Amino acid sequence: MGVALTALALAGCGEQGGSGSGAQSGQQIHIVGSSTVYPFTTAVAEQFQRNNPGMSAIVESTGTGAGMKQFCAGVGDSFPDMTNASRRMKASEFEDCTKNGVKQVVEVPVGIDGLALIESTEDAEKLSLTVKDIYAALAANPFGKPNTAKTWKDVNPALPAVAIRVMGPPPTSGTRDSFAELILEKGCDSDPAMKALKDSDSDKHKDICTKIREDGTYIEAGENDNLLVQKVAQSPGTIGVLGYSFLEENTDKVRGIPLAGIEPNAETISSLEYPGARMLYLYVKGDHVAAVPGMKEFLAEYAKAWSAGGYLERRGLIPAPADAQAKATQAATALTPLAAGELK
Numbered sequence: 001m002g003v004a005l006t007a008l009a010l011a012g013c014g015e016q017g018g019s020g021s022g023a024q025s026g027q028q029i030h031i032v033g034s035s036t037v038y039p040f041t042t043a044v045a046e047q048f049q050r051n052n053p054g055m056s057a058i059v060e061s062t063g064t065g066a067g068m069k070q071f072c073a074g075v076g077d078s079f080p081d082m083t084n085a086s087r088r089m090k091a092s093e094f095e096d097c098t099k100n101g102v103k104q105v106v107e108v109p110v111g112i113d114g115l116a117l118i119e120s121t122e123d124a125e126k127l128s129l130t131v132k133d134i135y136a137a138l139a140a141n142p143f144g145k146p147n148t149a150k151t152w153k154d155v156n157p158a159l160p161a162v163a164i165r166v167m168g169p170p171p172t173s174g175t176r177d178s179f180a181e182l183i184l185e186k187g188c189d190s191d192p193a194m195k196a197l198k199d200s201d202s203d204k205h206k207d208i209c210t211k212i213r214e215d216g217t218y219i220e221a222g223e224n225d226n227l228l229v230q231k232v233a234q235s236p237g238t239i240g241v242l243g244y245s246f247l248e249e250n251t252d253k254v255r256g257i258p259l260a261g262i263e264p265n266a267e268t269i270s271s272l273e274y275p276g277a278r279m280l281y282l283y284v285k286g287d288h289v290a291a292v293p294g295m296k297e298f299l300a301e302y303a304k305a306w307s308a309g310g311y312l313e314r315r316g317l318i319p320a321p322a323d324a325q326a327k328a329t330q331a332a333t334a335l336t337p338l339a340a341g342e343l344k
Contacts, residue, residue, distance in 0.1 A: 030081050031057060031060065032062045033283075037086055072096040073096075075288070082283060082298075089338075094343050103286075106331060106332075108328055112320050113318065114268075115241065116241075120236045123236045125160060128258045134183050135183070135188050137164045139188065141211065143194060166241065167232060167240050169220070169242070182275060183259075229253060259274065269318050270321075284335065299332040300332070303329045
């Protein structure tokens with residue numbers, strides 16, 4: 001889909017130069033970032049191009065971290081106009097933007113996704129885990145001690161004696177960041193001593209709570225979530241970590257693993273009851289809006305698409321509550337930049 005969209009974008013633009021502030025070509029919208037948000041933004045880009053002949057958009061799946069780096073690298077033809085993110089922008093990334101002359105960063109929440117754990121439908125016994133189980137299985141030094149667990153039973157006597165083998169995103173992915181924040185850190189803080197450590201030594205807390213073991217138990221599967229689904233489906237006993245939309249699209253091959261007894265589904269994620277529920281974002285470079293045709297129209301198309309019953313819901317995006325949607329529409333329309341201090 002990404003190749004086809006790129007071809008469509010190039011065909012719509014013809015030969016174009018570009019100078020000063022603008023997108024990669026000076027005439028087409030250039031969007032990078034999260035592999036989780038990529039299919040939703042791609043769907044919006046396709047509809048935007050159908051509704052606005054002569055305007056075009058290129059969407060690249062680079063991962064949230066890499067997308068932020070490109071987005072914040074500067075203003076002008078060589079730098080993206082927008083970036084997808086499967087977690088909120090970090091204060092350090094905002095500082096990089098400011099340092100490099102990107103002074104108008106607009107945050108647009110586009111909807112909700114769940115960080116799902118999956119297993120093959122070929123697995124005989126359905127696994128059910130807690131955030132503490134996952135942390136104890138994957139942390140390099142769970143609760144401050146070296147990890148020696150080989151099977152899930154080593155982690156929790158109630159679990160099967162199946163080797164721990166988890167495939168998930170690399171450190172550049174926003175999904176990895178969300179995994180650390182929503183799952184690993186919560187599992188770590190189930191210990192009162194670890195929770196107290198956060199106040200006394202936040203750096204040590206982060207290291208103990210979010211550093212993943214490097215002995216082959218956790219396998220970095222890259223940014224291609226469709227490929228991750230295929231690998232998990234073909235490898236009974238293996239767990240995958242990815243965005244909920246990819247689970248929803250592949251229920252014939254994989255199934256969701258409950259967390260604390262809560263199944264990952266549209267209802268539990270939209271209510272934020274499911275531990276892995278998270279907001280997804282689009283960040284817009286306000287500095288480029290005047291120079292790049294179609295940015296406002298693109299955002300208006302996104303705002304139409306993310307509502308309940310919209311085509312993004314059919315693609316797997318879970319609509320945010322009505323009040324959150326109203327705020328997102330306001331952000332997409334008014335283009336009010338983030339201020340320093342709003343992020344952490």
